[in-house]
Amino acid sequence: MNLDHLYQEVILDHYKHPQNKGLSVAKDVQVHHLNPSCGDELTLNLSMIEGIVSAVTWEGVGCSISMASASVMSGLLLGKSTDQAQIIFDSFLTLMQSKGTQSGDEEVLEDAVAFSGVSKYPARIKCALLAWMAYKDAALQIANRTA
Amino acid sequence: MTLNISAIKKDFPIFERSIRDGRKLIYLDSGATSQKPNVVIDAEGDFYRFRNAAVHRGAHQLAEEATDAYEGARAIVAHFLHADVDEIVFTKSATESLNLLCYAIGSAPLGNIFHLQAGDRIVVTEMEHHANLVPWQQLAKRTGCELVWFDVDSNGRLDLSNIDSLINDRTKIVALTHQSNVLGTINPLSEISKRTHEVGGLLVLDACQSVPHMAVDVTGLDIDFLAFSGHKALGPTGVGVLWGRSELLGQLPPFLFGGSMIETVTMTDSTWAPAPRKFEAGVPNMAQAVGLGAALQYLTKIGLDNIHEHEISLTGDLIAGLQDISHLKIFGPTDLHSRGGVVSFAVDGIHPHDLGQYLDSQGIAVRTGHHCAWPLNRKLGVAATTRASVYLYNEKSDIDALINGVIAAKNYFGVKA
Numbered sequence: 001m002n003l004d005h006l007y008q009e010v011i012l013d014h015y016k017h018p019q020n021k022g023l024s025v026a027k028d029v030q031v032h033h034l035n036p037s038c039g040d041e042l043t044l045n046l047s048m049i050e051g052i053v054s055a056v057t058w059e060g061v062g063c064s065i066s067m068a069s070a071s072v073m074s075g076l077l078l079g080k081s082t083d084q085a086q087i088i089f090d091s092f093l094t095l096m097q098s099k100g101t102q103s104g105d106e107e108v109l110e111d112a113v114a115f116s117g118v119s120k121y122p123a124r125i126k127c128a129l130l131a132w133m134a135y136k137d138a139a140l141q142i143a144n145r146t147a
Numbered sequence: 148m149t150l151n152i153s154a155i156k157k158d159f160p161i162f163e164r165s166i167r168d169g170r171k172l173i174y175l176d177s178g179a180t181s182q183k184p185n186v187v188i189d190a191e192g193d194f195y196r197f198r199n200a201a202v203h204r205g206a207h208q209l210a211e212e213a214t215d216a217y218e219g220a221r222a223i224v225a226h227f228l229h230a231d232v233d234e235i236v237f238t239k240s241a242t243e244s245l246n247l248l249c250y251a252i253g254s255a256p257l258g259n260i261f262h263l264q265a266g267d268r269i270v271v272t273e274m275e276h277h278a279n280l281v282p283w284q285q286l287a288k289r290t291g292c293e294l295v296w297f298d299v300d301s302n303g304r305l306d307l308s309n310i311d312s313l314i315n316d317r318t319k320i321v322a323l324t325h326q327s328n329v330l331g332t333i334n335p336l337s338e339i340s341k342r343t344h345e346v347g348g349l350l351v352l353d354a355c356q357s358v359p360h361m362a363v364d365v366t367g368l369d370i371d372f373l374a375f376s377g378h379k380a381l382g383p384t385g386v387g388v389l390w391g392r393s394e395l396l397g398q399l400p401p402f403l404f405g406g407s408m409i410e411t412v413t414m415t416d417s418t419w420a421p422a423p424r425k426f427e428a429g430v431p432n433m434a435q436a437v438g439l440g441a442a443l444q445y446l447t448k449i450g451l452d453n454i455h456e457h458e459i460s461l462t463g464d465l466i467a468g469l470q471d472i473s474h475l476k477i478f479g480p481t482d483l484h485s486r487g488g489v490v491s492f493a494v495d496g497i498h499p500h501d502l503g504q505y506l507d508s509q510g511i512a513v514r515t516g517h518h519c520a521w522p523l524n525r526k527l528g529v530a531a532t533t534r535a536s537v538y539l540y541n542e543k544s545d546i547d548a549l550i551n552g553v554i555a556a557k558n559y560f561g562v563k564a
């Protein structure tokens with residue numbers, strides 16, 4: 001296994017220059033997720049306007065995979081409808097569970113296909129999913145509130 | 148005596164395999180679990196192959212031989228710790244040993260020497276593994292006891308300056324680790340045990356990181372209970388030990404109830420077998436206990452003092468090598484006095500997970516994370532660290548590989564040289 005397949009340029013770039021990092025003052029919900037096996041932590045603020053993701057900001061401490069994933073995800077979901085976001089979420093989850101057999105749909109996942117190598121390292125899948133699970137939790141809370 | 152590492156390595160079949168596309172395995176994670184020599188694997192396998200039967204039950208030859216093997220293992224453990232054979236309780240792990248103790252103490256009725264009252268004190272330290280913290284913390288909650296702790300100072304040593312106020316007249320239990328699994332610090336027991344016994348308390352020692360690595364003689368330590376896990380001492384998983392002074396085990400109530408631990412049973416009441424049987428309900432992990440016996444014999448043959456000396460020498464090389472790397476911080480004592488072969492560190496700009504992953508690509512196995520000592524990590528001000536730990540099968544070239552690996556990782560992740 002080649003380490004470069006795991007640490008693709010895109011991941012290291014996002015790690016060093018994260019997007020949407022720093023919590024927004026206003027938010028609809030805030031969630032805090034952690035990975036108890038390694039201590040990685042992430043706080044995510046989510047705002048929706050009429051079913052569209054209007055802001056995703058986050059703050060966290062963790063490895064390059066978890067932090068880059070938060071950065072990529074926040075950029076990807078911004079401006080998407082909840083339905084579109086769900087499709088992206090499902091696609092990313094499928095990619096993470098693929099044990100290295102898939103390379104990811106670039107149309108849907110854009111930069112997030114860079115995480116395809118992670119699926120070969122079982123211990124790192126949770127890192128890549130930390131922010132995504134936080135988003136899912138936050139989106140669900142908003143949905144329950146408006147329902 | 149210096150150890151013949153290449154001969155020792157041959158006893159451990161795992162070193163015949165390769166890692167990540169043909170790389171040599173450099174195992175620096177014995178603090179989590181040790182590798183197993185053939186004598187242990189064979190002892191466990193041979194129990195199943197030739198002697199398997201439920202111990203302490205049945206009148207047949209196999210049951211007799213199985214019982215002999217199991218009780219023989221108990222005698223080996225007792226000899227290893229310089230204890231009485233009846234003072235050795237087999238459990239499934241150190242975690243279970245400590246929980247057994249906590250639950251048994253928690254159930255001690257009024258009048259029993261172990262009985263705890265609201266307002267009594269349990270003392271731990273800030274450097275405990277969760278296994279020697281959470282059970283006491285929860286026992287304190289259940290009984291209304293106060294949980295207090297020794298702080299860790301900036302050198303990774305216990306701050307004993309407030310020992311007399313911390314261990315006060317209300318103190319019933321002082322539970323601490325012999326050697327920190329994060330910092331490598333070996334704690335000064337005599338001062339703590341003196342004060343504990345002065346106020347009539349009991350001293351419980353988590354010896355998970357010491358018993359496998361140095362000679363531990365319970366008669367010389369002035370302690371009351373001790374726990375360790377077989378799997379960190381070359382033994383199988385699924386077996387641990389609780390040692391307790393026999394007069395204490397005699398009065399400690401049982402924790403798990405069932406077969407083998409009773410003396411008589413009626414529909415409404417029961418009485419207990421004497422210790423250690425009182426604490427070993429059900430058919431125990433027999434093959435694993437036998438494997439542990441083989442492991443301790445193997446360690447004895449090589450010599451615990453030789454092993455300790457070897458590990459300290461490697462630890463010196465490791466610390467010196469890490470100190471030469473810029474933007475790297477070691478957590479824990481950097482002098483070799485009263486410390487063991489566990490070294491935790493952090494590199495600026497590289498998260499431990501990423502460092503561990505890089506080292507893994509070089510065949511080097513280290514531990515990353517909070518090492519089940521979250522409060523200590525918080526005190527150190529880091530979410531996670533990278534930990535290298537050595538054992539008798541490690542050699543200087545393993546240390547060199549780690550140091551080179553860390554330097555190469557800095558290059559790979561493009562952080563300051």
Ligand SMILES: Cc1ncc(COP(=O)(O)O)c(C=O)c1O
Pocket residue numbers: 178179240241242243276278279324326327328353355356376378519
């Ligand atoms: C100091 C210390 N105490 C307790 C334990 C728990 O051991 P086990 O998980 O084998 O029960 C460990 C293992 O990591 C340890 O290092």
